[in-house]
Amino acid sequence: MRGSGTAHGSGRTLRETVLESSPILTLLNESFISTWSLVKELEELQSNQENPAHQKLAGLHLEKYSFPVEMMVCLPNGTVVHHINANYFLDITSMKPEEIESNLFSFSPTFEDPSTATYMQFLKEGLRRGLPLLQP
Template sequence: MPHWAVMGSGRTLRETVLESSPILTLLNESFISSWSLVKELEELQNNRENEFYSKLADLHLEKYNFPVEMIICLPNGTVIHHINANYFLDITSMKPEDVESSIFSFSTNFEDPSTATYLQFLKEGLQRAKPYLQT
């Protein structure tokens, strides 16, 4: 099962897409969800007593961009998909016809473009994780 993490405060996400029933259902069924503050990850990164946690913190901080980064990773910490909250908000404020990327396309099933885009982000992460999780 992939891990889904948010680095930073993520208040905007909690007040919008993370209140959506389809998003919460997908997260509960398919992800192990967590929140990490950059300060906490930096402390883990510098704690050489536990190399495993230090390496996990390295992998996540490598992908972090201020203010909030949404990350989907494998249980071993390998990041398979991520998006910065500012970029996410920029995309969801655009008109659907102006969005070039098929990864973050809008769905007509939701009135709120941020919910549709976030759901697509999570589904893309699951697709990217499949080859690694098949036994």
């Protein structure tokens, strides 16, 4: 799996919280190739007529991108199997557990920080959606 953050900004908030968590880093190292792409870089790749494969991959990511940062879980062929906007992610992680209507993002008692628990669920959901598509 490929986890990527397509960023217009720095994504500093995520790097300073969830990406410093040992369980998150373990899962990323075991199951993902984690990358960051700037929108400008993707737009340049998409407009490069010399490499149709890169054009396609950039297009798949830009199609799912929303300002300022979009977190995506992608297959090796670039297909986005799961994504969430950083603003929405930060909004739901600032809510109290009883305020969350959807059980898609319920908080786990395993983590003290709701953003870490929610990001872990995001990654696991990406794996759940993507792994069956990788089977021969």
